[in-house]
Amino acid sequence: MLVITRKSSESILIGNDIRVTVLEISEGKVKIGIEAPKHVNIVRTEVLETINANIDAVLAESPRDLNLLKSRIIKRKEKN
Amino acid sequence: MIIETMDFGFVEIREEDIINFPLGVYAFREHKKFVVLQNPDSAWMLHLQSIDGPKPRFILLDPYMFVSDYSPILPSEADEIFGTRDPSKLSIFVIAFIPGNIRDMTVNFKSPIIIDFDRKIGAQLILENPGYEVRTRLFGSEDE
Numbered sequence: 001m002l003v004i005t006r007k008s009s010e011s012i013l014i015g016n017d018i019r020v021t022v023l024e025i026s027e028g029k030v031k032i033g034i035e036a037p038k039h040v041n042i043v044r045t046e047v048l049e050t051i052n053a054n055i056d057a058v059l060a061e062s063p064r065d066l067n068l069l070k071s072r073i074i075k076r077k078e079k080n
Numbered sequence: 081m082i083i084e085t086m087d088f089g090f091v092e093i094r095e096e097d098i099i100n101f102p103l104g105v106y107a108f109r110e111h112k113k114f115v116v117l118q119n120p121d122s123a124w125m126l127h128l129q130s131i132d133g134p135k136p137r138f139i140l141l142d143p144y145m146f147v148s149d150y151s152p153i154l155p156s157e158a159d160e161i162f163g164t165r166d167p168s169k170l171s172i173f174v175i176a177f178i179p180g181n182i183r184d185m186t187v188n189f190k191s192p193i194i195i196d197f198d199r200k201i202g203a204q205l206i207l208e209n210p211g212y213e214v215r216t217r218l219f220g221s222e223d224e
Binding site for chain 2: 054
């Protein structure tokens with residue numbers, strides 16, 4: 001991973017037409033501004049991860065072996 | 081009314097059991113009405129079933145079965161949808177992904193399904209907690 005240190009109001013360029021600007025840093029949060037062409041899809045990572053996880057969960061077949069699953073969960077609980 | 085479910089064939093449900101999801105759920109925004117069905121073989125497993133047809137349906141589990149100190153920090157959308165950000169006033173479930181091999185099962189602690197059963201409103205919200213993940217494996221490879 002490329003690591004770059006930036007201060008508030010400083011920016012970086014990705015390619016020729018994507019600019020990422022640090023707008024504000026406070027209380028453990030960073031406010032970021034992104035200028036990019038319309039066709040570039042920008043989404044918070046956890047949103048895309050949630051979408052993909054939901055699709056996988058819906059495509060999974062009906063759960064089988066529920067007794068096995070339950071015994072695993074109980075075993076896991078005992079271990080923790 | 082009778083709906084076609086993913087796991088239990090055709091099931092009769094009551095209108096008053098329908099939970100409204102004004103925003104749908106992620107990836108399935110167009111489905112806004114669900115019912116929560118208890119799995120007849122295991123009461124601890126709930127099926128969030130769309131009334132529109134067999135899909136989408138999600139397997140819901142109680143997060144406290146796995147993480148006794150699960151403490152969701154709800155985002156500000158919770159205020160708009162439920163009128164509260166207090167998780168103790170709402171029912172919170174994690175979506176389970178259960179593949180053919182149970183060992184590879186994951187649950188989503190980051191974006192739970194949240195339901196107010198009194199007002200019959202539900203939503204999937206992405207929590208503010210930095211430590212929770214969308215795909216948490218429950219069982220290590222040593223669990224045979």
